[in-house]
Every structure is written in structure tokens, then in C-alpha cells.
Amino acid sequence: MSAKKPYEIPYDVRAQVMAGLALAWDGQWFLKVNDKFGWDTAAELNIRTRHAFGRLEMRSTLQALGKKKADDLRDALEVWQAYFRMFGADRGVFAGDYAIEGDTLTVTVHKCAAREGAKRAKLEKDVQACLTCEQLWQIWFSSLLPDHDVSQETIARMGFGAPVCSFRVTARKK
Numbered sequence: 001m002s003a004k005k006p007y008e009i010p011y012d013v014r015a016q017v018m019a020g021l022a023l024a025w026d027g028q029w030f031l032k033v034n035d036k037f038g039w040d041t042a043a044e045l046n047i048r049t050r051h052a053f054g055r056l057e058m059r060s061t062l063q064a065l066g067k068k069k070a071d072d073l074r075d076a077l078e079v080w081q082a083y084f085r086m087f088g089a090d091r092g093v094f095a096g097d098y099a100i101e102g103d104t105l106t107v108t109v110h111k112c113a114a115r116e117g118a119k120r121a122k123l124e125k126d127v128q129a130c131l132t133c134e135q136l137w138q139i140w141f142s143s144l145l146p147d148h149d150v151s152q153e154t155i156a157r158m159g160f161g162a163p164v165c166s167f168r169v170t171a172r173k174k
Contacts, residue, residue: 015086019086019087022087023113023114023117026050026114027114027117027118027121029046029049030042030046030128031121031123033045033046034123039123039125039128042128043125043128043131046128046131046132047131047132047134050132050136051132051135051136051139054136054139054140054143055139055143057083057140057143058079058080058083058140058143058144059143061079061080061082061083061086062079062143062144065079065082067079069144069145069146069147070144070145072145073100073103073104073105073141073145073148073169073171074100076141076144076145076171077098077100077105079144080140080141080144095109095110095111096108096109096110096111097110103170103171103172104168104169104170104171105141105168105169105170105171106166106167106168106169107137107165107166107167107168107169108164108165108166109158109164109165109166109167110164112129112158112165114129114132115129115130115158115159117129118159127157127159127160129159130157130158130159130160130165133154133157133165133167134152134154135152137152137167137169138150138151138152138169141169141171145171147173147174148171148172148173148174149171149172149174150169150170150171151169151170152167152168152169152170153167153168153170154166154167155167155168
């Protein structure tokens with residue numbers, strides 16, 4: 001056995017590497033399903049998988065924070081942001097602005113790593129990332145606020161020619 005000190009990856013670098021690998025895993029999965037079954041099947045399965053994973057993301061984040069649910073819409077946004085900071089939003093994976101007015105959250109997305117990856121893959125259609133977002137915000141916030149009726153309105157999507165993506169999420173107490 002060598003007397004050399006074992007390699008150790010710093011904690012903050014580990015989180016960055018794992019976030020990148022998660023995105024790469026997702027992208028590679030989509031590409032392989034696309035190669036074998038075609039774009040339509042790959043897109044449908046990706047939507048279903050991404051939505052299921054969205055629920056897991058928020059439930060796991062709540063658990064990590066020692067919470068059963070978010071207190072209200074503002075708290076749900078704070079929980080969501082904690083997840084995305086952990087996942088790499090502060091390293092350019094995602095960039096967005098948020099505004100809450102009453103029971104409505106408006107999200108404006110300026111940068112989306114999933115969309116950028118789809119463009120780099122040069123698929124026959126590069127909107128698969130946009131398709132997963134059609135109800136993803138509703139799924140995230142429904143998971144964080146299970147005692148609320150949550151709806152999502154898609155206002156604009158970069159994948160369909162808009163300069164930004166924009167979503168309106170409304171959460172009303174049941």
C-alpha cells in the first residue's frame with residue numbers, strides 16, 4: 001500500500017461536480033432514448049420522468065431542511081431557492097428573477113442549462129427542456145405546499161422564440 005495521501009475532492013467542488021453529473025445523466029438518458037425510440041417517445045418519457053423527479057427534489061429538500069411543508073408561497077420560494085443553490089444555480093446552471101404579489105409568484109428565467117444542453121445536442125427539435133417546464137413549477141410548488149391548490153400559467157418560453165421564459169404560479173390555500 002502506498003504511503004501517499006489519498007485524493008480528496010473539496011466539499012464545495014463535490015457539490016458542483018455532482019450537480020454537473022446529474023445534468024449530464026439526464027441529458028445522456030434523453031439522447032439514448034431519442035436514438036432508440038425517436039424524439040416523440042423520448043420527449044414524452046422525459047416529461048413524465050422530470051415531473052416525478054420534481055416531486056422528489058422538493059420532498060427531499062423539505063426533509064433536508066427539517067420541514068414537512070413550506071409555510072406559505074414566500075417560504076416555498078425560499079425552499080426552492082435553497083435547492084437550486086445546492087444544485088448549482090449560483091454557478092450559472094440557472095438564472096432567474098422572482099416576484100410575489102399576493103398568492104401569485106411570477107418567475108422570469110434568463111438562463112436554463114437544460115435548454116442550452118438541448119441546443120448543443122443538435123436534436124431534430126431543441127424544445128424538450130421547454131416541454132418539461134410546462135407543469136414543472138406547479139409540481140414543485142404543489143409538493144412544497146400540499147395544502148394549497150397550485151396552478152401554473154406559462155407566459156413565454158425561450159425554446160419557442162421568446163427572449164426569456166416566464167411562468168406565473170398561483171397557490172391558494174384549500
